[in-house]
Amino acid sequence: MKISGYTNVLAVVGNPVRHSLSPKLHNFLSEKLGRDYVYTAFEPSSFDGVAQAIKTLGIRGVNVTAPFKYDALASVDVVSENARCSGSVNTIVNEGGTLVGYSTDGEGLYLSMKHAGISTIGKKVMVLGAGGAAKPICVMLKNRGADKVVIKNRTEKRAALLAEDLNRIVNTDIFSVYSGEKSFDLIINTTSVGMGTQECSLDDISLISGAEAVVDIIYYPKKTALLRAAESMGVKILNGIGMLAFQGIIAYEYFTGEKVSEEYYTEALNIIDE
Numbered sequence: 001m002k003i004s005g006y007t008n009v010l011a012v013v014g015n016p017v018r019h020s021l022s023p024k025l026h027n028f029l030s031e032k033l034g035r036d037y038v039y040t041a042f043e044p045s046s047f048d049g050v051a052q053a054i055k056t057l058g059i060r061g062v063n064v065t066a067p068f069k070y071d072a073l074a075s076v077d078v079v080s081e082n083a084r085c086s087g088s089v090n091t092i093v094n095e096g097g098t099l100v101g102y103s104t105d106g107e108g109l110y111l112s113m114k115h116a117g118i119s120t121i122g123k124k125v126m127v128l129g130a131g132g133a134a135k136p137i138c139v140m141l142k143n144r145g146a147d148k149v150v151i152k153n154r155t156e157k158r159a160a161l162l163a164e165d166l167n168r169i170v171n172t173d174i175f176s177v178y179s180g181e182k183s184f185d186l187i188i189n190t191t192s193v194g195m196g197t198q199e200c201s202l203d204d205i206s207l208i209s210g211a212e213a214v215v216d217i218i219y220y221p222k223k224t225a226l227l228r229a230a231e232s233m234g235v236k237i238l239n240g241i242g243m244l245a246f247q248g249i250i251a252y253e254y255f256t257g258e259k260v261s262e263e264y265y266t267e268a269l270n271i272i273d274e
Helices: 022-033 050-057 069-075 081-086 105-115 134-143 156-169 225-232 241-256 262-273
Strands: 008-013 037-042 061-064 091-095 098-102 124-128 148-152 175-177 186-189 213-216 236-238
Touching: 008 022, 022 037, 022 241, 022 262, 050 061, 050 069, 050 091, 050 098, 061 069, 061 241, 069 098, 081 098, 081 105, 081 134, 091 241, 105 134, 105 213, 105 241, 124 134, 134 148, 134 156, 148 156, 156 175, 186 225, 213 225, 225 236, 241 262
Parallel strands: 008 037, 008 061, 124 148, 124 186, 148 175, 186 213, 213 236
Antiparallel strands: 061 091, 091 098
């Protein structure tokens, strides 16, 4: 990769974020596609001034991660429909001084599931969690043909508020709060429970029985307690590595205006997962 004064700058913004795998992914894509872009990481103490800095310095775009996704939503000039429904922005593209905000998390998970042979069409899905990651994933499930989405959260009130909000925003009635159902086609954990620990995000693992697949957006460890439980029952499992890779690929397409060929998908996954 040759970097010059004409090289377009991309970055991930968060705190902490120096550990991010995004620079590795995006710089790999630029090298493969022969694009004059370089991707790095910025770790500000707050999001104050970030949007203006993007404009002033002519930064082409940034990915936004915790804890700034809601700040990003309020800071961009134009919000995409998907980001509006998702309630947060994780990708900002500088279109000649106009900042456009997108959400790629939900579609990133969709592509990861599709790549792994996991369908959402006509499925009854249990979503664990009602935090920031749950909303874009729920929007994706509705857009990608899920039949029913049941939200299970340790605080039932938060689950109820999320289900009500989603039904209103995307004009549907497929979202509801867990009320003791026993049979699900898919289970998706959107919480941080199990990240680097042995804690299981599902309090009743018998709910896994009969599921076609269990998905955990956590990627460290590669097999959480939830995924290990599912695997022991013979259920297909998927961790969050693919979501990380594919949401980044979608963001890269927004940054460059170029479609990333599927021939690079597996290589991109391996780059992140090595």
